[in-house]
Each structure stands twice: as C-alpha cells, then as structure tokens.
Amino acid sequence: MKAPPAGLAEEYSLALRDYFADGGEAALLRAYELGRQAQLEGLGVLELAALHQAALASVLRRRSDNAQIAHRAAEVFAESLAPFEMASRRFQEANALLCDRNEGLEHEIEAARREQRRKDEFVCQLGHEVRTLLASVLGALWTLESGRAGALGDEPQQLVAGAYRKSQRLVHLVNDALEKEKIESGAVRFALRPVELRPLLERAVAMSEPNASRHGVAVVIGNALSSGKLHVDCDRLLQALKTLVSNAVRFSPPGETIVVGSSRRGPAIRVAVTDHGPAVPQELRDRVFATFASSDPALAIEGAGRRRGLSTSRAIVERLGGRVGMDSGTEAGTTFYFDLPEWRGDALAGHDSGGPRA
Structure with a gap:
C-alpha cells in the first residue's frame, strides 16, 4: 500500500479538525479537494482510509465528544471519497459504452464477413x-x-x-x-518451409527453356547468391517466378538473353528477371501489377500491357511477406523483381523490402 505524502496527511488532519470545530461547507469542500489531490498522487481508497484513520486518531486524543466527532468524521470521509466514487461511475459508464460499441462492431464485422462470403x-x-x-x-x-x-x-x-x-x-x-x-481471401493454403533459393532459380530456368527455345531466346542465371534461404511455399513462389520469366520470354526479341539473378538487399533477398524487350509504357508503370493493367482494351490485348499473371504473382509474393517491383528503361530493357525476407536459422532476418514490376 502506498504511503500518502506527508503534506497531504497534514492538510487532511487540519481539514478534519477545522470541520470538527466549526462545521460548514468550506471544510467539506476542502475535504473533496484533498480527495482529488489523493487521486492525482496515485492513492487508492484504502490509502485514503488509512490517512483518514490516522488523522481521526490524532483528533480523538484531544476530544471527549466522540459521538459528534464520529458523525462529522464520517461526513468528511464521505466527501473525500466523492472523487473516487465519481471516477468509478465514469469508469463504469465508459465501460458500458465500450461494451455497447464492441457489440456494435462485432455485428458489423459479422455482417462484413457474410458479405465477403457472398462475394466469394x-x-x-x-x-x-x-x-x-x-x-x-x-x-x-x-x-x-x-x-x-x-x-x-x-x-x-x-x-x-x-x-x-x-x-x-x-x-x-x-x-x-x-x-x-x-x-x-485466404482460400489458398500456403505450405511454408525453409527453401534454398539457388535450386529454385535453376528449376525455374530449366522449366522455361522449352518456351524460350520456341521464341528463339535464352534464359540463364546471372549474378546470383550461392546460398540463401527463404521461408516460403516452394510451388507458389516457383509459380510467381515462372510468370516473370515467361513474360520476359514473350517480350524479348529473338537472339536475346534473359537473366535471372538474386542479391541481398538488407534483411531481404531480391530475385530479379531482366529482359531486353520493349520498355513498359510510362502510363502503365504505376499499375502494371493490377489485375487489369490498362483501361484501354487495345493496349491490354495487343500492346505492351499484355503481361500475364502479374497480379497473381504480386498476390503470392505479398502473401509470403514480400513485395514486387519493376525497373524499366525509356525504350528497351525491363527488370521485374520481388524481395522476400531472408530465412536464417529459425527466424527471419527482418522485414520485407522492395518495389514494383510487371
């Protein structure tokens, strides 16, 4: 139990004696103010009761009219307790209001869930x-x-x-x-496990070779980390990476080489796919990962916006805690990449980092 400050105990004793001597509203108001001060000092009801008991004991030693003193002491103590009772009432009212609002939020959340289920x-x-x-x-x-x-x-x-x-x-x-x-929406379950990145890059390149040969381009691993792990769903990440490579193949002129690489970016590992095809149009760069990257149907179907699966790749990478990004030249050459937190032992190296591409 916290001891009351000496000054507060002295003022309370003085107020008690004044009320015993003269009565009146001024002394009771003083008792109320001392109760508020006790609250500000961090005292509770038990500490205030102990303070009152000590002050009353000191007065009783000097007085013989105990019946009147007991009555007035109760009045003073009740007045000093008033701030605590008001705080308690305010707390109860606030708690009741919070419960009402929580109940309303629960109804809103449940309604939103039902709406989402209907939408799905x-x-x-x-x-x-x-x-x-x-x-x-x-x-x-x-x-x-x-x-x-x-x-x-x-x-x-x-x-x-x-x-x-x-x-x-x-x-x-x-x-x-x-x-x-x-x-x-969370309908797709991800089986997360630590995965060595280099073999995954090699698998993606090998799986892309038949398509690349048909288009007359080559897909190779360039500057890449010799080791490094990610905590991911291997199949889903491979799906996202193959999408980036297949888009690079589709837009690369015959005879060009597509480079798949990886590097560390702070606590993250960046996987990048670079091609030498036409640059992504400036008007598409901010929304190239959107489900429908262009509001112009002709551009979306025939032009440089015809990149497939990028919105899905973005959803996969973001579900894995990463980000996608893109760097594109003014006329030719584009790098699409994603950054994912590196896995070290039984903990991630840190937060995801990165930026956009298609």
Whole structure:
C-alpha cells in the first residue's frame, strides 16, 4: 500500500479538525479537494482510509465528544471519497459504452464477413460460368480456325485467328483474376518451409527453356547468391517466378538473353528477371501489377500491357511477406523483381523490402 505524502496527511488532519470545530461547507469542500489531490498522487481508497484513520486518531486524543466527532468524521470521509466514487461511475459508464460499441462492431464485422462470403461465392460461380462460356467460344473458334468446319477465305481466316488469340487472352485474364481473389481471401493454403533459393532459380530456368527455345531466346542465371534461404511455399513462389520469366520470354526479341539473378538487399533477398524487350509504357508503370493493367482494351490485348499473371504473382509474393517491383528503361530493357525476407536459422532476418514490376 502506498504511503500518502506527508503534506497531504497534514492538510487532511487540519481539514478534519477545522470541520470538527466549526462545521460548514468550506471544510467539506476542502475535504473533496484533498480527495482529488489523493487521486492525482496515485492513492487508492484504502490509502485514503488509512490517512483518514490516522488523522481521526490524532483528533480523538484531544476530544471527549466522540459521538459528534464520529458523525462529522464520517461526513468528511464521505466527501473525500466523492472523487473516487465519481471516477468509478465514469469508469463504469465508459465501460458500458465500450461494451455497447464492441457489440456494435462485432455485428458489423459479422455482417462484413457474410458479405465477403457472398462475394466469394458470387465470384466463384461467375468464374465457373464465364470459363464454361469461354470454353465453348474457344472450341468453336478453334473448329473454324483449324478448317474442320470447312475452308475459310484469307480475310475470314485472319479474323477467326485474331478472335481465337484474344479469347485465349481473356481466359488468362479471368483465370488470373480468380486466382488472385482466392489467394487474397485466404482460400489458398500456403505450405511454408525453409527453401534454398539457388535450386529454385535453376528449376525455374530449366522449366522455361522449352518456351524460350520456341521464341528463339535464352534464359540463364546471372549474378546470383550461392546460398540463401527463404521461408516460403516452394510451388507458389516457383509459380510467381515462372510468370516473370515467361513474360520476359514473350517480350524479348529473338537472339536475346534473359537473366535471372538474386542479391541481398538488407534483411531481404531480391530475385530479379531482366529482359531486353520493349520498355513498359510510362502510363502503365504505376499499375502494371493490377489485375487489369490498362483501361484501354487495345493496349491490354495487343500492346505492351499484355503481361500475364502479374497480379497473381504480386498476390503470392505479398502473401509470403514480400513485395514486387519493376525497373524499366525509356525504350528497351525491363527488370521485374520481388524481395522476400531472408530465412536464417529459425527466424527471419527482418522485414520485407522492395518495389514494383510487371
């Protein structure tokens, strides 16, 4: 129990004696003020009671009219306790208000969860319906393009071929959007474990070689760490890395080399994919990782914005605690990268760091 300051004890004894001698509101007001002072000094009700008892004992030694003293002592003590009672009432009122607000927040959170579940169900159902329709459209276009429905003239053949390519692009966009939604909503489970980075880079390069050969480009590992671990879902991170490499392959001129590398950036490891294809247009750089990177359909389908799976790659990397980024030249050359916290022993080296790319 905290001892009251000597000055407070003396003032309380003086106020008590004054009230015994003369009574009156002034002395009771003084008792109330001393109660507030006791509160500010960090005293509790028990400390104030002890202070009152000590002051009363000193007065009783000098007086014989104990009945009147007991009555007035109770009045003084009740007045000195008033600030504590008011604080207690305010606390109870605040606590009741907080409980009401918490209950309201719980209802709002539950309503938001129900809305999110409805949204997820709608997106899932919509995705199923759209993919079913697109499969029918693609099948019909493939039948026409392949000539199985009869020979087409040159111009109709070109139109059908273009429609088929754009329908494939639309399938990719729908799949990317649905996959990103599932990852961000937590519907996709990540199996995290420490993974050595160098073998993962080698796997990504090896898996990209057939596609790179068809495009007449090479994919190699350049400057890369000889060792370094990440705490990730290996398959999901490989998916994100393969997306960056496949986009680099798609936009690299024949004969060029795509370089995959890694480096340390403070507590993080950066994995970068560099190509020598056309630069990302300036108007797309701030939103190149968005689900739909361009509001111009022609640019999104035919132009430099036609990069696939970048929004999904971003969702994967961010789910793993990292960030994605991009550096692009004025006319040619782009580096897409992601930064993830390095794994050291049983703890991460630190926070994620990094910046954007497509």
